[in-house]
Amino acid sequence: MCMTPSRLLLILALVGTGFSCQQKAIDIDPGSTNSDWTTESHSNEVDPNYAVVFPQEQVNTLEITMTAADWTAIRADMKTKFGSDFGGSGTTGGGMGGAGGFGSDDPDYVALPVKFNGKVWNKVGFRLKGNSSLSSTWRSGIYKLPFRLHFDKFEDDFPDIKNQRFYGFKELSMSPAYSDNSLIREKVVADIFRSAGVPAAQTAFYKVYIDFGEGQKYCGVYTMVEVIDDTMVKDQFGEDDGNIYKPESTFQQFTQSQFEKKNNETAADWSDAQAFVTALNATTRTTNAAEWRANLEKTFNVDHYLKFLAVNNTIVNWDTYGAMAHNYYLYNAPAGKLTWIPWDHNMSMTSTAGGGGNPGNGGGGMRAVSISMSEVTGSWPLLRYVANDPVYYARYKEHAKTFLETVFTTANMNALFEKNTNLISPYVIGPQATETGKYSNLSSSANFTSALGVLKAHVVTRNQEVSTFLK
Incomplete structure (x- = not known):
């Protein structure tokens, strides 16, 4: 039925347009039980808002909450599919542990609330993702895990989130910068490809807080990556x-x-x-x-x-x-x-x-x-x-x-690296937040501070090698 007060008003307004109550009930105000629901933020009736979701001059914040039962279910699923419980091998203080693939099936989704800019998205599909990145962080007991968000994954189970979106995006991928002390490679390489005329997913930095059932923990700076088959192809290929x-x-x-x-x-x-x-x-x-x-x-x-x-x-x-x-x-x-x-x-x-x-x-x-x-x-x-x-x-x-x-000049690359490193530094090594221990893939803050120089040196070396090749 679509006779809630808000839907009744819309139905009355549509009299004479040819739309029936049954036709409109599936796509108007699907988040009526969520007071944070707006057309701009939660519906599928708007174009993806890249300025809000993928800002280039600031670091957004994402908060994810799971119950202890949710975390237990995730661990059980991972152990069944991949043979290892969380922290089952390797070290626990930022070490890399055992790398390599461990399984072919995707982990299961669980339905969780996600908070952004004071608004909540209910029953969002959350699952772990990745191959070597997931294998190593999982076995090492590192909570900075790669994951994916699917905003209407559970719409069949929870009709109130029918066609739920995140400012026009249905799916988003979150990269924890595994095996990258600079924490910027995922971001800047996508930028480099596009600058060279090669379409690549949009990216942006996010501070991520996750409650694993025992209180909210800071899991550091992630790179949010646009999902290719969700919005990227339509946006960049037309x-x-x-x-x-x-x-x-x-x-x-x-x-x-x-x-x-x-x-x-x-x-x-x-x-x-x-x-x-x-x-x-x-x-x-x-x-x-x-x-x-x-x-x-x-x-x-x-x-x-x-x-x-x-x-x-x-x-x-x-x-x-x-x-x-x-x-x-x-x-x-x-x-x-x-x-x-x-x-x-x-x-x-x-x-x-x-x-x-x-x-x-x-x-x-x-x-x-x-x-x-x-x-x-x-x-x-x-x-x-x-x-x-x-x-x-x-x-x-x-x-x-x-x-x-x-594109790949030392001046261009140094400016790109410095901009992004300066942008995230306050949230990696402080003062506003600091990645530490089992909530980071960094084994020390010194590794982050030295990574900028390593990137710059890499560009110099590659310029020399490629120039020699082209002669």
Whole structure:
């Protein structure tokens, strides 16, 4: 029924418009039991408000409250799926513990209240996320865990949150800067990609407070990351009708299960992804290179990928295609071909596999792709084959040169690093808040203060190495 006073007034106002009570009941004032509900903040009737959710000049605050029973349920789910209780191995004072993946299923969602700017969002879906970042922090007993928020995940169970949004956003990802003493890599690398003309998720810093059932604790500075299939594609590509994939594939062959669809799930059509992989591995690559390139470019935005690759290999990235078969999206853009979207940047912009954090991580045997790509084997065909093709390799070098001269200069990078470090410093090492102990991935405040210099030195080194490569 939709005969609450507020809905009755709206129904009366709609008399003569052709809308029935039944038609409007599903989408007007779905948060009527929440006094904080407003159209601007909670409804799905507004465009995403990037200025509020992703500010670039301030650090927002997010408060999450769970009961002791919620935390117990999370621990039980993690132990069942991944074989380890919280703090089950490793150290507990900011150490990295045992890195590496531990399970393939996503953790379960629980329904929790989230508070922001004095307003509450009820029954928000909260779940842990990540691979090595989650594995290490969980086993080490670090409460600064990576997590994801889904604002209408439980709308079927709780109709009052039907189509609930967070200033226009349905889902948001929270990165704790695992293995990154600077705490800014996730943020600045996304900025760098966009500055170079490569669409990437919007990011912003948040102070996060979590009550695990025993009182609110400060869990430090997180980077909020826009979810690709929620708002990013529509915002930066202008539409989101095409297939969005989050693959776990090296592209040696097409295996449907390796191409997870993030939209259009009910349409059993993977033909665009299959056509791309087929074109990439076609035998014409060695017999008729021009034909191979033409067919590949019908299915895949190659020049855009070469631009991404030039940026990615210049800055150094230990956790993406070439090292791991994940951390990227493919979107069938308006042009009708798949376009590469980068994802997950906390382990980039560093010369060590630990991602610029505690060296105890060791990198798990990962190897970042060099600027020349000379070491890459055929097990990574999208790297090896474009590097082998003289036309594509020349374009790749042109993109690297442009990036080096117009974006990745020491002046530009130093300004970017200093701005973001200064922005979060009061909330990492004080005086307004301090990350400490088991509520931080930092083993000491000195590691944070020295990280800025490490980042700046990395840019100098990479500029020298890439310049030498381009000669």
